[in-house]
Amino acid sequence: MDLFVHYLSMPYLVEGVGYTLLITVLGLLGGFAMGLVLAWMQLSRFRALAIVARGYSIIFRGTPLILQMVFCYNALPLIGIKLTAISAASLALALNEAPFIAEILRANVIGVDRGQVSAGQALGMTPAAIMRRIVAPQAIRSMVPALGNETISALKNSSLASVVAVQELTLRSTQLASATFDFFSIFFASGLMYLVLTGAVAVIQIVIELLLDLDRPPPKEQFARFMRALLPGRGESALATAGAAPQTPADVAEEILEEIETDPLPPASPKVVNLHVRGIDREARARRLAGNAVAVEVTGLRKSYGPQAVLAGVDLTVRAGEIVAMLGPSGSGKSTLLRCINRLEGWDEGAIRVGGRFLGTDEAGRALSPRDVAQMRAGVGVGMVFQQFNLFGHLTARENIAGPLRWVQGLSRLNADRRAQELLERVGLAHRADALPRHLSGGQQQRVAIARAVAPGPSVLLLDEPTSALDPELVNEVLEVIQRLAVEEGLAMVISTHQLRFAGEVADRVVFLSGGRIVEEGPADQVLNTPRHPLTARFLSKMSAE
Amino acid sequence: MALKFDTPAGVRSTGVARRLRGALFAALALAVAAGALPRKAEAAMPDGCAALQAKYPDLKGKTLTNAVNPHTPGYETIDPQDPSKYIGFDIDLGEAIGECLGFSLTYKPVTFAALLTTLQAGQADIVISDIYATKERAKAADFITYLKVFDGVLVAKGNPKKIDGINLSLCGTVAAENTGYVEVPLIQALEEECKKAGKPAPEILLFDNNANCIQAILAGRADTYINDVNTVDGAVKAYPDKLAKATAVTLPYSVGIAVPRGKTEFRDAVMAALVEIQKSGMQAEMMKKWNLPTDQIEAPKLVLAD
Numbered sequence: 075m076d077l078f079v080h081y082l083s084m085p086y087l088v089e090g091v092g093y094t095l096l097i098t099v100l101g102l103l104g105g106f107a108m109g110l111v112l113a114w115m116q117l118s119r120f121r122a123l124a125i126v127a128r129g130y131s132i133i134f135r136g137t138p139l140i141l142q143m144v145f146c147y148n149a150l151p152l153i154g155i156k157l158t159a160i161s162a163a164s165l166a167l168a169l170n171e172a173p174f175i176a177e178i179l180r181a182n183v184i185g186v187d188r189g190q191v192s193a194g195q196a197l198g199m200t201p202a203a204i205m206r207r208i209v210a211p212q213a214i215r216s217m218v219p220a221l222g223n224e225t226i227s228a229l230k231n232s233s234l235a236s237v238v239a240v241q242e243l244t245l246r247s248t249q250l251a252s253a254t255f256d257f258f259s260i261f262f263a264s265g266l267m268y269l270v271l272t273g274a275v276a277v278i279q280i281v282i283e284l285l286l287d288l289d290r291p292p293p294k295e296q297f298a299r300f301m302r303a304l305l306p307g308r309g310e311s312a313l314a315t316a317g318a319a320p321q322t323p324a325d326v327a328e329e330i331l332e333e334i335e336t337d338p339l340p341p342a343s344p345k346v347v348n349l350h351v352r353g354i355d356r357e358a359r360a361r362r363l364a365g366n367a368v369a370v371e372v373t374g375l376r377k378s379y380g381p382q383a384v385l386a387g388v389d390l391t392v393r394a395g396e397i398v399a400m401l402g403p404s405g406s407g408k409s410t411l412l413r414c415i416n417r418l419e420g421w422d423e424g425a426i427r428v429g430g431r432f433l434g435t436d437e438a439g440r441a442l443s444p445r446d447v448a449q450m451r452a453g454v455g456v457g458m459v460f461q462q463f464n465l466f467g468h469l470t471a472r473e474n475i476a477g478p479l480r481w482v483q484g485l486s487r488l489n490a491d492r493r494a495q496e497l498l499e500r501v502g503l504a505h506r507a508d509a510l511p512r513h514l515s516g517g518q519q520q521r522v523a524i525a526r527a528v529a530p531g532p533s534v535l536l537l538d539e540p541t542s543a544l545d546p547e548l549v550n551e552v553l554e555v556i557q558r559l560a561v562e563e564g565l566a567m568v569i570s571t572h573q574l575r576f577a578g579e580v581a582d583r584v585v586f587l588s589g590g591r592i593v594e595e596g597p598a599d600q601v602l603n604t605p606r607h608p609l610t611a612r613f614l615s616k617m618s619a620e
Numbered sequence: 621m622a623l624k625f626d627t628p629a630g631v632r633s634t635g636v637a638r639r640l641r642g643a644l645f646a647a648l649a650l651a652v653a654a655g656a657l658p659r660k661a662e663a664a665m666p667d668g669c670a671a672l673q674a675k676y677p678d679l680k681g682k683t684l685t686n687a688v689n690p691h692t693p694g695y696e697t698i699d700p701q702d703p704s705k706y707i708g709f710d711i712d713l714g715e716a717i718g719e720c721l722g723f724s725l726t727y728k729p730v731t732f733a734a735l736l737t738t739l740q741a742g743q744a745d746i747v748i749s750d751i752y753a754t755k756e757r758a759k760a761a762d763f764i765t766y767l768k769v770f771d772g773v774l775v776a777k778g779n780p781k782k783i784d785g786i787n788l789s790l791c792g793t794v795a796a797e798n799t800g801y802v803e804v805p806l807i808q809a810l811e812e813e814c815k816k817a818g819k820p821a822p823e824i825l826l827f828d829n830n831a832n833c834i835q836a837i838l839a840g841r842a843d844t845y846i847n848d849v850n851t852v853d854g855a856v857k858a859y860p861d862k863l864a865k866a867t868a869v870t871l872p873y874s875v876g877i878a879v880p881r882g883k884t885e886f887r888d889a890v891m892a893a894l895v896e897i898q899k900s901g902m903q904a905e906m907m908k909k910w911n912l913p914t915d916q917i918e919a920p921k922l923v924l925a926d
Binding site: 151159239241248255 | 687690691692693697698699700703704728729730731734737738740741742743829830831834835855858859
């Protein structure tokens with residue numbers, strides 16, 4: 075025991091810990107830098123880069139670290155690169171860690187919901203902005219545990235640097251054991267030192283996870299949670315001795331109450347009230363719309379996935395202020411058409427003009443880079459609402475609206491927040507402005523998503539089955555919001571929906587798609603009440619039966 | 621006690637020490653001879669060294685790197701009192717050669733198998749680490765010999781497997797060895813003979829330092845560890861209740877200093893310095909200090925690749 079304590083406090087071994095840490099830190103930093111590059115290459119749209127990165131991973135993930143150490147130390151001098159032992163060991167560790175870290179980065183970037191990326195694109199965010207504002211903040215949160223693991227593994231792997239004469243803890247321990255024959259005291263001491271180091275990494279990981287926790291409670295509660303995380307048994311027993319039943323934390327209780335609470339829409343504006351009272355003069359409106367400029371013009375659009383044609387020659391014109399309801403069975407190409415209109419997807423043949431401009435190509439018809447497409451999208455003003463809401467998961471309701479206004483439209487924080495607050499009031503969710511999407515009901519999320527799409531003042535709003543993912547009792551609140559927008563904003567809307575009554579009330583025109591083709595279109599009441607095409611009739615009767 | 625150590629400067633300068641010189645000197649010599657006072661021998665430089673420094677002026681003032689496998693008590697280990705230093709006979713010999721030629725040494729601890737690769741990669745300038753000069757190894761480095769080789773056969777106390785050398789007594793036993801040791805091929809060669817005699821072949825466990833080999837016997841994983849007799853004696857001294865030396869054998873090798881191939885001037889200088897050190901009796905003194913039998917001394921000769 076005395077010997078154990080003696081070796082535990084021996085400066086020689088403690089200095090060895092210093093070298094162990096040095097190599098680990100250098101190896102991880104280098105590995106992280108190279109891992110970033112490798113992950114970027116693998117995610118790049120250029121195939122050659124991905125192949126090179128994959129090749130690197132195969133080699134350096136597939137050979138033992140000990141060989142890489144020896145290679146960096148003993149083989150590099152043969153080509154004139156003579157590194158010190160510490161540099162060689164750090165280099166080898168970095169080369170070895172890079173592919174592992176790259177995979178962690180890549181997995182967590184891919185793991186961020188693709189819908190949020192689509193939403194970012196639809197808002198006109200450039201790929202770089204989406205990476206920085208949407209993907210990275212969420213990926214970083216989810217990769218902390220894996221990076222913690224990797225750090226501990228690198229710390230232990232650094233012991234292999236002993237083969238290239240780095241004076242780290244393992245090498246010093248074995249040398250000391252050889253000189254003194256105190257084999258066990260020495261290795262227990264150095265084992266404990268490694269445990270202290272890895273324990274410190276674990277504590278750092280817990281702290282980082284707590285700091286990045288989006289549901290971060292106030293500091294006092296945070297400390298209590300930290301202690302609970304460190305000592306899993308203690309917190310519970312303390313509660314038990316206090317004789318108190320486990321209580322729902324104040325913040326959670328508040329959320330539950332707010333969830334139960336109804337959040338009615340504000341009183342409708344006079345325009346909307348008038349509409350409800352007097353009904354709509356459809357013919358007058360149709361005459362007025364016919365004189366408006368063309369907002370969206372789709373001509374001869376064709377697209378197929380392999381042999382499967384999704385769009386088989388679609389022509390569609392939407393005028394400014396016009397509301398078009400798109401009906402059709404699933405798989406008829408409704409979503410694809412909408413995603414083509416704002417260039418979230420490409421197509422094979424045909425052309426789409428929004429506000430008179432070709433999205434995705436320049437005047438000469440050459441394809442634009444994703445960055446330029448994003449800027450064009452924002453410039454033309456096409457908003458999109460998705461079936462799955464696609465709110466940015468790490469941002470509050472207010473930030474979901476205000477963020478893109480700052481990043482894309484360049485509004486000041488003050489103005490962006492003011493606009494967000496105004497829109498949240500209009501959709502009846504001002505009191506939930508600071509809630510995260512995951513604490514909102516589906517209907518509430520979709521209302522925020524609509525507010526977000528409308529915030530930059532687009533000229534065209536595309537809504538892709540906005541109520542299909544909602545529980546039936548939540549459908550109406552969303553439809554009401556859309557209807558009010560239609561009346562108040564006067565922007566052109568293309569809505570794919572299964573809500574026939576809603577289509578009849580709101581839409582100027584109904585378009586019926588089947589098999590990638592528009593089989594019938596016309597004024598809403600005409601198509602809904604007296605369909606001409608048998609496919610439309612069959613679909614409508616089936617829908618009303620449900 | 622006819623040791624020719626100079627008393628250290630610190631002692632010489634005090635009046636008290638001068639008066640007690642005889643007594644102190646004897647005590648010091650005793651302590652040093654017992655290996656209990658591991659400190660560098662501060663012997664006077666042999667006479668021929670001045671001439672060598674004049675002949676090889678390039679080495680003067682230089683700092684060279686000595687690659688060692690510091691797991692061999694008596695030859696090279698770290699100093700348990702001050703682990704930043706290395707101690708042992710090989711260390712003293714290297715320091716003496718350096719002093720004679722005017723260069724100083726730093727140390728690079730590597731595994732035994734990496735000694736010569738480190739030298740080849742240019743990460744070290746010289747290897748003085750109880751390494752046997754064989755023709756095979758001479759393909760990687762030039763050797764200057766300085767000791768004859770006696771191996772000891774380390775076994776568990778009582779020698780339960782009755783091992784008595786590198787012979788048929790090893791059939792069916794497990795030997796612990798270090799990767800790269802010359803004993804490895806010698807034991808492997810027994811495989812054929814054992815088969816002929818209708819016995820199972822010996823098994824070899826490969827480690828990369830003495831401590832692990834000794835632990836293998838203590839843990840019952842291995843039956844024997846055949847290595848330098850002085851290392852074996854050291855192990856028996858450390859674990860007198862558990863280990864024993866079964867016997868000693870002579871191997872047809874010599875221990876040598878390895879220098880990079882083709883650097884003939886450096887090799888000549890080292891060899892000349894070694895000759896001077898042997899001639900002056902310094903090597904014998906160092907061997908006594910580290911409890912090595914002086915009859916192991918061998919006049920320097922070169923072992924080069926064919």
